[in-house]
Amino acid sequence: MSSVVGEITPQPAATEIATGARGYWSTVARRLSRDPVSVICAVILAAILASAIFAPWLGLADPYQGSMIRRLRVVGTPHYPLGTDELGRDMLARLIYGGRLSLLTGILPVCLAFITGTSLGIVAGYAGGKINTAVMRTIDVFYAFPSVLLAIAISGALGAGIVNSIVSLTIVFIPQITRVAESVTIAVRNRDFIDAARASGAGPLTIMRVHVLGNVLGPIFVYATGLVSVSMILASGLSFLGLGTRPPEPEWGLMLNTLRTAIYANPVVAALPGAMIFAVSICFNLLSDGLRSAMNIRD
């Protein structure tokens, strides 16, 4: 299909789009790198992500190894820089290892919803008519539930577990991304270059994949980065309620829950896992704001 289109579409136009797109993204990257807040947030996120990925090679204590005689040590104890939890496990190791599941359950749903929602939204927006009505009215039903309630309802019905929590959050975010994708697709659908592509013989699939997608991906992507912040809070919230990760796996929301018993004995350690969620969430939020202004998107 694409090779046929390649023959029909004038070659210069294709390369022009390609270089034009690259130029746009490098402009955005340059603008973003001049915004100190965005740079700081990106560095913090990269550090948290890298330490979570490379946790086994960082020479940390065993995050599962507890001890009854060294429970709830305070922050700054020798050998336990961030103290120990209610079962005597090293908090530093658990916070770093905890990033693995917390980031996975927070970011993956947005990625999955980004792929599904973008496809649905572009098809609905470009096709219009009955297809649009069918997709968008179905989406409306999910908008009849507050997102926290929908996440809890699906998770609660499916039962506890990491996969179920990822599934429920993906379902929560698909309608939101679809709505954004549909509205930006409608905005570009009637532009001249789409007519030009159609006139030169491109089929609807090619137009959607090449010409629409390239022009709508930016705004949808920015919206999705903002959703990661919400997703982190909700994913850890599900674990906090006992609907996500199960003990003894380290995960920030679950750690926050099990450490609630320690708020009198060792308040600082009890608050640490939540501070990690907060840090990741606010960094994604500010980075999304920076990206939005770097790309000149107004909402």
Added chain:
Amino acid sequence: MLVYIIRRVAYVVPIVICVALVCFLLVHLAPGDPLVAVLPADASQELAAQLRAAYGFDRPLPVQFGLWIWKVAHGDLGTSIATGRPVLSEVTRAVGNTVMLACAAATIGFSLGLFLGLVAGYFRDTWIDKVAAAIASTGLSVPYYWLGIVLVIIFSAQLNWLPAVGAGPGGSNAWSWDWAHLRYLVLPAITAAAVPMGIVTRTVRALTADILSQDFVEALRAKGLRERQVFRHVVRNAAPTALAVMGLQLGYMLGGSILTETVFSWPGTGLLLNSAIFQRDLPLLQGTILVLALFFVFLNLLVDVVQAAIDPRIARS
């Protein structure tokens, strides 16, 4: 206007039916036998079949849905498997507490958000704007259940000023409007107010900045209006959108209170959902979700109608 209201109300009917369908499917597509919670582990086959027939679980799904919706329309949400009481009475008992918490949180969140948003919009790109933006971003990004725990650590565990859990002294459910009861409301309300505060600040800031940069404001000032009168125009122009956003946020607070209520053991619908989930009490789960979702749908309807009433352009478009 009347045509708009009728059209908007008519649009709610299919939504309500679909919401009921989602609530119904939620429970019936869930893995596991819904009877697990009531059946003793050594129950005989006959007893299981008997109970299944009593709850209606033995019929085909479409029939179950039809029967269920017929009963729901008559105010019968079924019986809680865990307590044996009607689901409706369990929900109505909890709803009052959730509404009270949401209203208290809305008062705090909206007034702060309106104030910060207006000030930030008026002093755009100054340090005041930046401080307001930072407060808004914090409110939006803070895991509010963690904020609740931190508040408990500071004001209950360390300072001992306010109670950490519950909705009244001695675990009593009787509410009265005195400080002995109100102090139980303070920390949960602040916790639930964080997100709406952030959203309202951002919305009102964008609205105010946008309105102030329009030509008609220039014209008003050129006409010699005092700043207070100009401000009235700003408020009037920002009101429809701001009200819509606040209405939506109130709905989110009513429906999404489970995390706040769990942290503070606040006896509302969120805590009810929590216990329904962990006791696998599916009728209670289904009924609570249905009531909260319907609440949300009608709140949205109300917001749209109010919005159209104060801004005639909406009804005409």
